[in-house]
Amino acid sequence: MDVYEQIDIVIAGAGICGLATALALHRKGIRSVVLERSETLRATGAAIFIMANGWRVLDQLGVGSKLRQTALPIEGSRLVLLDEGKQQELPFGNGETRCLKRSDLIEILAESLPHGTVRFGCQIVSVKLDHSTSYPILQLQDGSSIMAKVLIGCDGAKSVVADFLELKPSNLHTICATRGLTTYANGHPFANEFVKMKIGDTFVGRIPITDELVFWFVVQQWTSKDAKVSQDSKLIQQSALESTMSFPIEITEMIKSSDPSTLSLTRMRYRSPWNLLLAKFRKGTVTLAGDAMHVMGPFLGQGGSAGLEDAIALARCLAEKMSPTNPSARERKMMVHEIGEAMDQYVKERRMRVVQLSTQTYLCGLLWETPTTSLLVKFACFVFLAIFFRNPTYHTKYDCGRL
Numbered sequence: 001m002d003v004y005e006q007i008d009i010v011i012a013g014a015g016i017c018g019l020a021t022a023l024a025l026h027r028k029g030i031r032s033v034v035l036e037r038s039e040t041l042r043a044t045g046a047a048i049f050i051m052a053n054g055w056r057v058l059d060q061l062g063v064g065s066k067l068r069q070t071a072l073p074i075e076g077s078r079l080v081l082l083d084e085g086k087q088q089e090l091p092f093g094n095g096e097t098r099c100l101k102r103s104d105l106i107e108i109l110a111e112s113l114p115h116g117t118v119r120f121g122c123q124i125v126s127v128k129l130d131h132s133t134s135y136p137i138l139q140l141q142d143g144s145s146i147m148a149k150v151l152i153g154c155d156g157a158k159s160v161v162a163d164f165l166e167l168k169p170s171n172l173h174t175i176c177a178t179r180g181l182t183t184y185a186n187g188h189p190f191a192n193e194f195v196k197m198k199i200g201d202t203f204v205g206r207i208p209i210t211d212e213l214v215f216w217f218v219v220q221q222w223t224s225k226d227a228k229v230s231q232d233s234k235l236i237q238q239s240a241l242e243s244t245m246s247f248p249i250e251i252t253e254m255i256k257s258s259d260p261s262t263l264s265l266t267r268m269r270y271r272s273p274w275n276l277l278l279a280k281f282r283k284g285t286v287t288l289a290g291d292a293m294h295v296m297g298p299f300l301g302q303g304g305s306a307g308l309e310d311a312i313a314l315a316r317c318l319a320e321k322m323s324p325t326n327p328s329a330r331e332r333k334m335m336v337h338e339i340g341e342a343m344d345q346y347v348k349e350r351r352m353r354v355v356q357l358s359t360q361t362y363l364c365g366l367l368w369e370t371p372t373t374s375l376l377v378k379f380a381c382f383v384f385l386a387i388f389f390r391n392p393t394y395h396t397k398y399d400c401g402r403l
């Protein structure tokens, strides 16, 4: 007979979404275990823009006030078209906007969880269904197995749990982003604004996090050499410097002085809006959240916040079925069909939100991927955006409800 460790709720992946989901469940009095393949918390990507909808979630998770102390509010945004010598104000949501250091966000979420919730060095290699119980069995890299009553895949864009649900693999954009952090020991001279600069097809973004710390990114076409470059922080820095040679000296100086340990080069991925509309996001007691469900390009800066919203919606739906007023839940007997109902409710709540976000993001992405997008397609994108997303920051008003 096979021997498995048995765990009630397993969350795959200790990224932003996995940790937020574990914390949302914990706030509802429900224990979970997060399995993370890395040996430590990962904060790849240096920093993350969080707008009003994300802050509503962080407040409900009880970490908002602590995180506010780590980052300044951002007050506006502008685009500088350097080769045309023009600049324009960009639409900016009305609510709170800050750029958080990813390590601050991840660490504060993790330290709010009960000790031992996250298990490191636990890579899930496959998931199968146990036909006698209908529960998922997780096969780990070290040869051990876990039977979970509930499995939530928060394992990112190349999710093993999404493979189990037979979802199509995520698609690749033709563009990539280099991201990093630069510390100015005597304070930086920049205003509290998100500035995007453009020359040709290369964009540079700059956002202050504190009076001393600045987050920056460079977006450009992905080329065949980038796979090798992305493995080495020195090569990443060198490549970012080469791409920004024609930008103002303050930009090249910022990249030169960046902390190598914060540098990353990532090719962007997305799940298409029509795939999100039609996909089955639940099988038995297994579902997805965060990038595993709806990875999207960063053109709206909403991927992470959408994952935070998932955490609240999923914890609320599961907790409703497990509440003490529900007789079967009083005994904490998690029946397959009840968990399935809770997950279906969660998927129903989230589907149209993520379809809308990913549609707007997808259209913006087609405009960013300038060399590969024909004029006709670009025109169609403008028309769709003008008709369906007249207020481009409307998505920041979304409230995913109480936990």
Ligand SMILES: Cc1cc2nc3c(=O)[nH]c(=O)nc-3n(C[C@H](O)[C@H](O)[C@H](O)COP(=O)(O)OP(=O)(O)OC[C@H]3O[C@@H](n4cnc5c(N)ncnc54)[C@H](O)[C@@H]3O)c2cc1C
Pocket: 012, 013, 014, 015, 016, 017, 018, 035, 036, 037, 038, 042, 045, 047, 048, 049, 050, 122, 123, 124, 125, 154, 155, 156, 157, 158, 159, 160, 177, 179, 266, 267, 268, 289, 290, 291, 292, 297, 298, 301, 302, 303, 304, 305, 306, 307
């Ligand atoms: C260039 C760029 C800029 C972005 N900017 C923003 C922004 O400003 N604002 C915003 O809201 N979003 C932004 N995003 C999106 C945001 O980064 C993601 O949506 C978010 O990080 C996804 O979090 P996640 O927890 O779902 O997945 P991930 O962060 O990918 O975490 C997945 C975790 O699962 C672990 N894992 C993977 N496979 C396994 C396995 N088999 N077993 C165990 N563990 C596993 C990984 O190690 C990882 O820790 C940006 C994305 C990019 C690419």
